[in-house]
Amino acid sequence: MEPVQTEPVPAEQVQAEQVRAEQVRAEQVRAEQVAAFRRFNRYFTRRIGALDDHYLGQGRPLGEARLLFEVADAETGVSLRTLRARLGLDAGYLSRMAKALEAQGMVRISVHPEDNRLRMVELTPAGHVELKEQNRRADVRTADLLTGLDARQRTDLTEAMATARRLLRLAAITVERVDGAAPDARACLEAYAADLTARFGSFTASDLVGPEEVSGATGAFFVAYEEGRAVGCGGLRTLEPGVGELKHVWVHPDARRLGLARRLLEQLERAAAERGLNLLRLDTNASLTEARAMYRACGYREIPAYVDHVYADHWFEKRLTPSEPLR
Known part of the structure; x- marks a missing residue:
């Protein structure tokens, strides 16, 4: 049989579909919320001097000043590739x-000694002096902004900024379905196993779900990404017709307390409903108190043991409602 010839999709059609997707996302957020967010951005960037080509009076724009800070964060230098991923820059x-x-004279650019494709950046002695002064001026500018508030108001503002940062981090994290054998999937499971080994004293690779159990028609596996780095995962496998099991819902320590575990749980539940699974089960260890609290809050009820597992002390299940297929 001859292969089916497909016509390339016109660029205009691709652009139109992208515009429609953007419109759908925009419609999910109320106009007043968008306006409030943009209004705050305009006010804040003006107050901190982000619009000035001489940020903090040091003769360079905010972008270059921020780059100095990011380069200094790595004692032995950092690659431009890493900086590009971290900052989301062209x-x-x-x-x-x-x-x-x-x-x-602020930085030194060189080629990585083991990979000539990578250009490395590190601060020079003059760069370290400049950054120290930059940090001093930034501290003074910030203190000046806060002097108009009393102690209680400064605490309220600090807490509000912490909440804003947490929610913005969560908003920027993407959750993608991957094959159970994908490198990021296995890397997350290895980190999960190492995490549990630290808690329980031992947790071997044989205790991890097999790639074939969470791929294709039998299940699904999701990985969460923050700035290109895998920071969480979760798997779904079919136990029997209509019944699925959640496996290895895990979040990297750096990304905990953001609400990411709940997002992973929602994706797994949608994937289960898409497959016609109307009942989800899971087991967890007694020491994982936060996990048990989350499952209960998300509608899971504790049940008698449905499987004999060496690390399981609690068993849960939840009945699902039909869902639209995942896009």
Whole structure:
């Protein structure tokens, strides 16, 4: 049989579909919420001097000043590739900023000794002095902003900013379905096993779900990404017709207390409903008190043991309602 020839999708159609997708996302958020967010951004960027080409009076814009800070965060230097992923910057724009700082004598750019494809950036002695002064001026600017508030108001503002940062981090995290054998899936499960080993004293790879159990028609596996880094995972496998089991819902310590575990749980439940599974079960250990609290809060009820597992002390289940297929 001859292969079916498919016509390439016109660029105009692709762009139109992207616009429609953006419109759908925009409709999910109320207009007043969008307006409030943008209003705050405009006010805050003006107050901290982000619009000034001489940020903090040091003769460079905010972008270059921030790059100095990011480079200093790694004692032995950092690659431009890593900085690009962390800051979400265009490669050309980042390269121009790095070269500008190099011309000012603030950084040194070199080739990685083991990979000539990577360009490394590190602070020079002059760069360290400049960054120290930059931090001093930033502290003074911040203190000046806060002096108009009393102690209680400063505490309220600090707590509100912590909440805003937590929610913005959560909003930026993406959750993607991957094959159970994908490198990121296995890396997350290895980290999960190491985490439980630290708690229980031992947790071997044989206790992990097999890739074939959480892939294709038999199940699903999701990985959460923050700035290109895998920071969480969760698996779903079919136990019997209509019954599924959640496996290895895990969040990296750096990404905990954001609400990410609940997002992973929601994705797994949707995937289960998509497969016609109307009952979900799971087991967990007595020491994982936060996990048990989350499952209860999300509608799972404790049941007698349905499986004999060496690390299981509690067993839960939840009945699902039909759901639209995942997109």
